[in-house]
Amino acid sequence: MFALEIIAVIVTLLIAVSIVWSTLKVGISPMPSSSKARQAIIQLLPEMGNKPIYDLGSGWGSLVIPLAKKHPNRTIVGYEVSFVPWLVSVVLKRFFRLSNVHLYRQNFLQADLSEAGVLICYLHTCGMTALAEKLKSERSCEGVLISNTFGLGDVQPEQSVQINDFYKSPIYRYRLNRDVK
Ligand SMILES: C[S@@+](CC[C@H](N)C(=O)[O-])C[C@H]1O[C@@H](n2cnc3c(N)ncnc32)[C@H](O)[C@@H]1O
Numbered sequence: 001m002f003a004l005e006i007i008a009v010i011v012t013l014l015i016a017v018s019i020v021w022s023t024l025k026v027g028i029s030p031m032p033s034s035s036k037a038r039q040a041i042i043q044l045l046p047e048m049g050n051k052p053i054y055d056l057g058s059g060w061g062s063l064v065i066p067l068a069k070k071h072p073n074r075t076i077v078g079y080e081v082s083f084v085p086w087l088v089s090v091v092l093k094r095f096f097r098l099s100n101v102h103l104y105r106q107n108f109l110q111a112d113l114s115e116a117g118v119l120i121c122y123l124h125t126c127g128m129t130a131l132a133e134k135l136k137s138e139r140s141c142e143g144v145l146i147s148n149t150f151g152l153g154d155v156q157p158e159q160s161v162q163i164n165d166f167y168k169s170p171i172y173r174y175r176l177n178r179d180v181k
Helices: 002-026 035-044 064-070 083-095 125-138
Strands: 053-056 076-079 101-104 118-121 144-148 159-162 170-175
Touching: 002 083, 035 064, 035 144, 035 159, 035 170, 053 064, 064 076, 064 083, 064 101, 083 101, 118 125, 125 144
Parallel strands: 053 076, 053 118, 076 101, 118 144
Antiparallel strands: 144 170, 159 170
8 A cells, every 4th residue: 555655746746847847847837717708719620620729738638638629530630748737638629539630749830830820829928939839930820829828928819718717818819921921
């Protein structure tokens, strides 16, 4: 029994260290979007089009999994650098048998985003700056970017909503290749 407890403590510590390490590396924890933010994001999804939806920093899968269930014929892609959240999202994908979800343990700044119809993110100011630079320099995405809480600097969104949470968090929608250039 004592050995099992030691193993449980070591595993818990390793998980905590892994999450803290990746949080320090990318500047944001894998905190999921709130349910109100998720609803607002889903409402801001463009009605037309069937191109893939990418979650840039997909965390525990709290957005990609419901999106994949809601849109079974649409490809949902998640990029996540933090190992434990990524692993949990892979387990959830297998558990729900969601063949339309593709989860990569990779930095999205080094990924090809040109196939995406919708980019979704919940990052931080520096992360948004880096993403804006990538989108401006590559100019390869045609769809929309939906961002929870953080805007793209001085770029004007085509639409924004304020959710009814404690922080009155904004959700922005940008038209890529029109607003971001
Ligand atoms: C606040 S969480 C959002 C999780 C999920 N998208 C949601 O809205 O529920 C942000 C996630 O982005 C990941 N992340 C930040 N920068 C990244 C990068 N350059 N490449 C891949 N993942 C990144 C973090 O590890 C973290 O898990």
